[in-house]
Amino acid sequence: MTTQTAKNKAMTERLVEWDKKHYFHPTTPLKEQQAKGPAHIFTHGKGIHVTDVYGKEFLDGVSSLWNVNVGYGRQELADAAREQMMTLAYGSSFFNNSHDVVIRLSQKLASMAPGDLNVSFFTSGGSESNESAIKIVRHYWKMKGQPERKKIIALERSYHGVTMGATSATGVPEFKNMITAIAPDFLHALPHQTECELGDSSAPGYERSIRGIIEKEGPETIAGVILEPVQGVGGIQIPPEGYLQAVRQLCDEYGILMMTDEVITGFGRTGKMFGVEHWEVVPDLMSVAKGITSGYIQLGAVMMTDRLRDELADLSDNVFFHGFTYSGHPTACAVALKNIEIIENERLVDNAKQMEQELWKGLNYLQDTHKIAAKPRAIGLMGGIELLADPDNGTTFEPSTFAAPAVVEECAKRNLILRPLIFGGLNVIAIAPPLIVDKQDIETIIATLSDSIQAFEQRVM
Template identity: 65%
Template sequence: MSLVTNEVNVVQLRELDKKHVFHPVTSLKQHQENGPTLIIKEGKGIHVTDVNGKQYIDGLSSLWNVNVGHGREELAEVAKEQMTQLAYSSSFQGMSHEPAIRLAEKIASLTPGDLNVSFFTSGGSESNDSAFKIARHYWKLKGKPERNKIVAMKRGYHGITIGATSATGIEQFQNMATAQAPGFVHATTRFNTNCELGDRTDPDFAGSFRGVIEKEGPETVAAVILEPVQGAGGLFIPQDGYLQALRKLCDEYGILMITDEVITGFGRTGKMFGVDNWDVVPDLMSVAKGITSGYSQLGAVIIRESLRDELAELSGDGMFFHGFTYSGHPVACSVALKNLEIIEREDLVANAKNMETVLKKGFAYLEEKHPIFTKSRALGLMAAFELYKDRNNEIPFNPSLAVAPRFVQECTKRGLIIRPVIFEGSNTIVMAPPLTITEEQVEQMIAIFDESLTEIATSIS
């Protein structure tokens, strides 16, 4: 029986959703009052269509993850083929199967340096939690259990399991989890290269990774974690040299470096991985989202081969007591292999870089035309801009005006799905369309921004 027919009772669906679905990252009160914001029925390419037949440009790749676009039949076909052959098999106790083996080999061919070993999970939160546990396990095996602190960055987002939430530097997510895991500390200075290189005269030094590490004591720190480009926190891109400085800092104190590539991985930034923009090799790399383009649930922690070998030597015959039921799920791994084949075959990484240029050209046009438009930035197909009452003096809009959400609503009316970021009073608009987007489609997005900016400026004047 089909879940969706040509005679969908939309009113009934909305009421059933209100009654039975508990939505993540949603106002429960507004959902109870208004029901779902959209009910999506199908997707094709960069577009999705709702149950009323209205089509939208998916300007955020759903949740930063549908890198190859919607409706890829070959991904459905490979999933069906794998299900009929081997739908599930455990990876516990050394058990394995070909899809996981082939995928791990493929990932090793794409990652920088000796990041050659994959521990598979079901998603980004699990990947980051696993990375934390591996880092702490490593230091415990080395006889230094006091090295258990994880230093993360303010406005970084690392997921919603208890460990991942504790690492997340966004207050709203931290406040929801009333029992924070111990051993997580946050740097409050974002992407200041001089601080990480040791400039203690900088007024922001105390909040830098180096400042926090030296205050806490390097001998207590297991690892640092950061996104190469901050995503959900507002899309912030580090200056050239920053990641190299952080790598140098970690080497100086023997601290493990974890990069969260859940969003930035697999072509999103115009490179295969975010760190490739700066030629940095972390010790552990968390991935998910783009590994399957959202067609199946999969993530991984990719570990330096030298680190894995040391863990094996230190462990002896001891068991590694960590794993998930769906670690290395054969269907998900098969989908991931085909997804990576599509990314390479269609040269989508290069397309992401080319479309960055088109986006920036459009942003320049919008900044010239609209006084409230400012602070645009893009790396590959991760992009953002901000809305200010007075951009020259950086005077924000009154929060009561809800400018960013209203702007997003105007875009949605015109057939474009994007996302507002309003943490700490900001009015930031973020986007990350599928890597398949064309120049003409980027220009359609710019045209919708143009109309929506005009509407917002008129409505608040």
């Protein structure tokens, strides 16, 4: 062993121990982290690949946390951040102050968003965006003289973040079970009950549909409905045709505000700039984050209609007492503008739509090739395949099998990073690579995943 190799090995061992001793990881099995240290320590990223401290290169098949849309190592984004830091590193938007970059980003988002979603309130990420949307909706009804309108209806299997309101809106039980109390006035409906939302009271599940809950609770108590255009963490659940339109019509019928969570689906992920555009629906508020900067820096936003902003302005002469220190951070806004420029100039939304066909082809191949692979789904570059013990009978794996995590672990051995979605008894493998991927990249992902499923099948079948 050379002197340099020995030094590198010693440094890596120190990093592992420091991680175990000093770093409290988010969304991580803490006992495993304390026993084994971090699963990976990444040091470099370029294109669709990341490299760990041992020099091993991985294909990132999920864009880290669904967010590195333009890929790693974009010099343009680093340059944009540096230039803005040297020009105006920070600027507060409190007390009616502003700066040129946040104004330009607000205008740019307005030009991109569907309908009249022309106004942006900025946050540092998705949880803050959804938390803000919920607070804005409740504040609106209070200002309208209807403070009893405070209940929020979300969907089962939904994920909206980890702040108190966002956690309470989340329909994945595991995220709520870790706290001793959730915020009041959050209700959860069965997802994707199109006929129920259109008014068919004879349809199964009517009482647990959004419409059924509205009728039971009384529309005069409902402030808003929040939903993801495509459920991500809940298993890549794509709504049936007509569902989002039915929810929009239902909200209009009862004067309820509709909020969509585009934190994952925004900025090209689904083959449209925003997920709702697949169904030509315009919500009253739309939360964004992740892809707005491709993860290069923290930023999120709540976009709202002109009408909603105008009403809020007319209804009160008081200060709007909600904001974050980093709302509209100049450097984050500069990176977002450059990131959006890359997405547009490189036609990455079109590429996501074109690569959807390749992803579908690969997912169908997995279903045809492997006994346990079933229910492929994809929209743009957001796809998944489900693992079932017996797909013909819909029999799931025993929880102790950890089917999806085991397959993802096999993928990691083969230099591919994917994500298991195991909430609510599901075993779904999520695939969501950066929007810069090509046909060969998709084929590599599918071939590696196929080998990994085969290895798992040989072990358990």
